[in-house]
Amino acid sequence: MSTTQSERLRGLLEPLVSAEQLDLEEIEVSRAGRRRVLRIVVDSEEGVELDACAELSRAISAKLDETDAMGDGEYVLEVSSPGADRPLTEHRHYVRATGRLAKLHLHEGGELVARILAVDEEGLDLEVPGVKGRKPTSRRVAxxxxxxxxxEIEFSRKDKKEEEA
Incomplete structure (x- = not known):
């Protein structure tokens, strides 16, 4: 059974990322003209600061220079945190999004926009906003x-403003 380049890179880089108390979320190798681009996305419970990305980028670059994981050709290394509207794919993503508004596409069809109130091993407790002046309702989704x-990106949350008043 052959190992893909992404799997080899994950095995090589995960210890470096873990040493910085970060989670390795994604590795992507793509082409940009004649060069390849290695994109690495990291995250943590507290988020990731720019300095941490820069420090990790230097450590990853040194590790890649020691090995042939990227081959002989030129490549660009990008280390970043996930965007604010990133997909929720792992249990830890849902936990980190507690209190945030999320758009869920359901297998049975349809979509649901709701605030994540709690997360456990089976699913989510949600608050579905009321429509046209109605009160919000609770819903459980496995x-x-x-x-x-x-x-979902929220520029202005009512409950935050009400707390400040």
């Missing part, structure tokens, strides 16, 4: 009902 999910 993980196996979710086809895909993504955090």
């Amino acid at each position: 993980f196996d009902e979710i086809a895909k999910a993504r955090v």
Whole structure:
């Protein structure tokens, strides 16, 4: 059984990422003209600061220079944190998104926009916003009902403003 380049890179880089108390979320190798681009996405419970990405980038670059994991050709290394609207694919992603608004696409069809109130091993407790002046309702969604999910960007949350007043 052959190992893909991404799997080899994950095995090589995961210890470096873990040493910085970060989670290795994604590795992607793509082409940009004659060069290849190695994109590495990392995250943590507290998020990732720019300095941590820069420090990790230097460590990864040194490790890749010691090995032939990227071959002989030129490549560009990008180390970043996930975007604010990243997909929720792992249990830890849902836990980190607790309190946030998310758009869920369900296997049975349809989509649901709701605030994640709690996460356990089986699924999510949600608050579905009321429509046209109605009160919000509670809903439980099991993980196996979710086809895909993504955090929704909120520029102005009512409950945050009410807390400050």
